[in-house]
Amino acid sequence: MNDDRLKDEFILSTLNDLVPEDHLVRKIAKWVDFSFIYDLTKPFYSDKGRPAIDPVVLFKIPIIKSLFGISSIRRTCEEINVNVAYRWFINLPFSEKIPDHSTYSKNYTQRFYQTDIYHQIFTNVLNQIIQHNLIDFTNINIDSTHIKASANKKKFIEEIVTKEKSVFEDEMLDFINDHRQDDDDKSLPPSAKVETYSVFKVRS
Template identity: 25%
Template sequence: MRGADTFTESLFTMRRLEDFVPKSHPLRAIRTMANQALAKMDRLFAQMYEADIKGGRPSIAPEKLLRAMLLQVLYSVRSERQLMEQTHYNLLFRWFIGLAMDDVVWVPSVFSKNRERLIKHDAVIDFFNEVLAIAQKKDWLSGEHFSVDGTLIKAWAGHKSFVRKDGDDQDDNDGADFKGEKRSNETHESKTDPDAKLYRKGKTASELRYMGHTLSDNRHGLVVSAMVTNADGHAEREAAKVMLNDARQVIEDLNVEVTVGADKGYDAHEFIQACLELKVTPHVAQNTSGRRSAVPDAIAGTKGYAISQQKRKLIEQGFGWAKTVGRMRQVMVRGLKKVDQMFVLSMAAYNLVRMRSLGQIRPQLQ
């Protein structure tokens, strides 16, 4: 018997948002871990708003703001406007953020403005660290063996915006006709994103870019440190030294052997020496193409070196996930601080996704 094509709706409903989300939905485990991290940040959130005028309109709760930003990364939502639109009718989004069915969704411009407060107080970095603390408690980190690498991030700026700093080409169609013109970061900068630098690597074309860097733990490939810098030929090694120094400070016992795996681009005498000064054993791939490697053969011949070279490939999974799912291949924000915020948040989201999988696998192995 054919059913009638009719639509009836009850005046009242007794169902909750919780009822619409399947018990096995992957976001449940992610939301639980995210809420654990956010609960540890209560003091920071209080400091963020303590200077506000009493009696004014309440702003977006920072916990809800961060959960909304996580959704934007996890579901590859390209803009705040689209995120707010989907939150209007997507019950899963409302449940994850913490909005009731009748709650009004924020205006996109207000949402974007509140993100500035998070940058000012390094809230995303703190969230990243709290997520990492959860992984540490569950023994998913070795804390001793790492890999380091960098990746290029295309800026939200085009070649036409890359004009002379002294303004000599302002009359030349705003830099639109640049064929045959010698351009460099010393004499030119982007009008739309001055922090972006013209850079090329290998066989890639010169483009306005940033450079993202991560330090990953070799046990399960979780990212333990992430940062964005201006793109140049020394940025990878300099960022690696900063991240390794931070990681070494956490390890109080200097007798514990700490290792770092890296590709041939890190095979430079100054970087190897810096690692040894930090009491970090450099398991860097030897570059012997027409030169002598800075990595001692005594290190390259060890069993641990071979393991590090195998494990360091896990770091590429984080970059690949951030560029495809997290939309970091070309960022849609401008300025070093905003790009850094999105990159760190993407790596925090990547860790949460990976930790959710580890939570399902590890109990079966034990």
């Protein structure tokens, strides 16, 4: 039935009702406590001025990017805007606007650029995921080399975090340099490239 009236249908439902019970974001939300982010990021925020983006929201965005293999922060923000499960995960109702790429990038670069905050947060999250047995270690590849189930989990975490941090910081650096060029400022040098390829499976 091709009827445009269906697109204007009013649905009485909650955001929680629309996310399947077996969706990965529910498993992550159940077992991973993100409240530690507030303590880690507190020194970077001021009580003055306009309220900033919630730091948990800010850092859940790259976590979604990493978990679901989305190509960029820009694309991730676009996906969150239309994906009910992602919106539920970062705890933003339909009545609130998702940070766009430029807003997100400015918040990150003005507070956390050239700090190890991303590394700390991603390591903490991965540790919690592993602690609750949410990763299947029977099939792990690091640097394109298959590693057996008895793999050193500490090495695995460091490899994954190093890879994700490198990709993430390269993208933020590109954003900074785009704006520096607009202001006729010299571009910042690129960060060292880390050629690390990792694959792991989240338990179903």
